[in-house]
Amino acid sequence: MIILITGGARSGKTRHALTYAGAKNPKTYIATAELLDEEMRQRAERHRLERGVRWETIEEAYDVSKHLLRLRGVVVVDCLTLWLSNWVLRAEEQAGRQIESLCSALRVTEADIVAVTNELGWSIVPDNALARRFRDYSGLMNQRVAKIADHVVLMVCGISVQVK
Amino acid sequence: MIILITGGARSGKTRHALTYAGAKNPKTYIATAELLDEEMRQRAERHRLERGVRWETIEEAYDVSKHLLRLRGVVVVDCLTLWLSNWVLRAEEQAGRQIESLCSALRVTEADIVAVTNELGWSIVPDNALARRFRDYSGLMNQRVAKIADHVVLMVCGISVQVK
Amino acid sequence: MIILITGGARSGKTRHALTYAGAKNPKTYIATAELLDEEMRQRAERHRLERGVRWETIEEAYDVSKHLLRLRGVVVVDCLTLWLSNWVLRAEEQAGRQIESLCSALRVTEADIVAVTNELGWSIVPDNALARRFRDYSGLMNQRVAKIADHVVLMVCGISVQVK
Numbered sequence: 400m401i402i403l404i405t406g407g408a409r410s411g412k413t414r415h416a417l418t419y420a421g422a423k424n425p426k427t428y429i430a431t432a433e434l435l436d437e438e439m440r441q442r443a444e445r446h447r448l449e450r451g452v453r454w455e456t457i458e459e460a461y462d463v464s465k466h467l468l469r470l471r472g473v474v475v476v477d478c479l480t481l482w483l484s485n486w487v488l489r490a491e492e493q494a495g496r497q498i499e500s501l502c503s504a505l506r507v508t509e510a511d512i513v514a515v516t517n518e519l520g521w522s523i524v525p526d527n528a529l530a531r532r533f534r535d536y537s538g539l540m541n542q543r544v545a546k547i548a549d550h551v552v553l554m555v556c557g558i559s560v561q562v563k
Numbered sequence: 564m565i566i567l568i569t570g571g572a573r574s575g576k577t578r579h580a581l582t583y584a585g586a587k588n589p590k591t592y593i594a595t596a597e598l599l600d601e602e603m604r605q606r607a608e609r610h611r612l613e614r615g616v617r618w619e620t621i622e623e624a625y626d627v628s629k630h631l632l633r634l635r636g637v638v639v640v641d642c643l644t645l646w647l648s649n650w651v652l653r654a655e656e657q658a659g660r661q662i663e664s665l666c667s668a669l670r671v672t673e674a675d676i677v678a679v680t681n682e683l684g685w686s687i688v689p690d691n692a693l694a695r696r697f698r699d700y701s702g703l704m705n706q707r708v709a710k711i712a713d714h715v716v717l718m719v720c721g722i723s724v725q726v727k
Numbered sequence: 728m729i730i731l732i733t734g735g736a737r738s739g740k741t742r743h744a745l746t747y748a749g750a751k752n753p754k755t756y757i758a759t760a761e762l763l764d765e766e767m768r769q770r771a772e773r774h775r776l777e778r779g780v781r782w783e784t785i786e787e788a789y790d791v792s793k794h795l796l797r798l799r800g801v802v803v804v805d806c807l808t809l810w811l812s813n814w815v816l817r818a819e820e821q822a823g824r825q826i827e828s829l830c831s832a833l834r835v836t837e838a839d840i841v842a843v844t845n846e847l848g849w850s851i852v853p854d855n856a857l858a859r860r861f862r863d864y865s866g867l868m869n870q871r872v873a874k875i876a877d878h879v880v881l882m883v884c885g886i887s888v889q890v891k
Contacts, residue, residue: 523847523850
């Protein structure tokens with residue numbers, strides 16, 4: 400079972416993903432953020448405290464597929480957008496291939512996956528060329544993963560709207 | 564009855580709020596914008612003309628709760644996002660407390676409230692640190708108010724989509 | 728029959744419009760982009776290859792109404808946002824009148840129209856005054872066209888959500 404949870408910033412995506420994981424076990428949380436500054440470290444720590452001790456946390460900014468292929472139970476990936484931005488910043492020419500590799504892992508994993516992503520193209524076209532390209536990669540990734548997903552949920556003000 | 568109406572810029576939120584208020588009386592419109600420049604004054608004046616004479620208008624950029632607690636009938640608050648930005652610009656450290664205070668007033672008010680808010684986190688992360696923090700406050704406020712609300716409506720191209 | 732397809736960047740709007748056009752004939756695609764740089768030319772060429780030979784393509788950055796009034800069969804307009812931005816950049820004072828003219832053509836056309844537009848106001852208010860005004864024009868256009876449309880479809884991660 401693949402669930403994709405999307406939405407804007409601070410729309411309750413992570414909380415919904417954790418709730419969705421519910422009673423399933425074991426529970427793994429894959430954090431894809433590279434903790435580059437204090438603001439990000441504080442956010443990560445706050446999230447970890449909110450999850451509680453029943454969750455194993457893996458910090459993995461790049462090779463998410465490897466974990467999807469070996470894990471069992473329920474796995475929350477939080478989030479695909481940060482994972483993709485890590486790849487784009489490190490090796491932009493690999494972005495397309497990494498998205499394909501992720502999709503391949505999602506198709507064969509034996510775990511239940513709850514993947515969090517972001518809506519980030521509902522605005523005026525950014526001035527910055529890299530930001531424009533990232534919007535494109537991100538939108539294409541969301542479409543590819545949504546196609547594989549059993550359910551897609553859009554978060555609006557903390558409320559889940561099932562769109563697939 | 565608490566209704567939260569959200570959506571992007573120029574998506575018909577205010578018009579829908581006024582329509583929603585419908586036949587109920589008395590009608591009060593709380594305008595939270597601080598009219599700092601000519602662009603904003605023109606917008607406020609246009610809105611006032613559209614509402615017509617059956618609406619009492621209160622301009623209140625900060626202490627919205629006070630009015631929610633004393634008013635009866637139907638009250639449109641337009642909008643929570645501007646109200647929150649007023650607080651963040653004046654005293655950012657109070658933002659969380661002000662959101663709680665607003666929620667407390669919403670829980671006990673005897674008026675029917677139609678509150679307008681904005682979706683503003685569906686884009687690339689802003690460069691500006693204050694903009695990022697405001698996105699966070701705003702998203703958290705929307706989640707808090709949506710939890711209290713009886714109905715939440717998302718406006719898309721002037722069309723209302725009920726999400727709660 | 729007028730269909731309006733909206734959504735964020737890279738949400739699958741164009742693909743959905745082409746699929747929607749389906750078995751109807753003849754098929755015309757009105758491309759409204761002014762191909763000002765290499766990035767845009769490549770995107771246009773990619774889209775043209777994806778459509779295939781059964782589609783006639785018209786490149787028309789300004790006078791879309793003229794074509795709506797004479798064409799038969801199914802016509803995809805891709806997209807209204809670019810068309811509006813062309814007008815705003817060339818003659819901003821005409822934006823409102825052009826939107827009205829477009830709506831008049833949509834009301835009387837004998838073709839089936841599938842119009843693509845964009846959601847671009849779901850973010851922090853832009854610093855740039857022209858960007859703010861364009862957001863406003865764009866939102867008003869979307870509301871006007873949605874009111875005329877028989878159906879309005881919001882794309883989320885490549886999935887169509889019918890909102891009207």
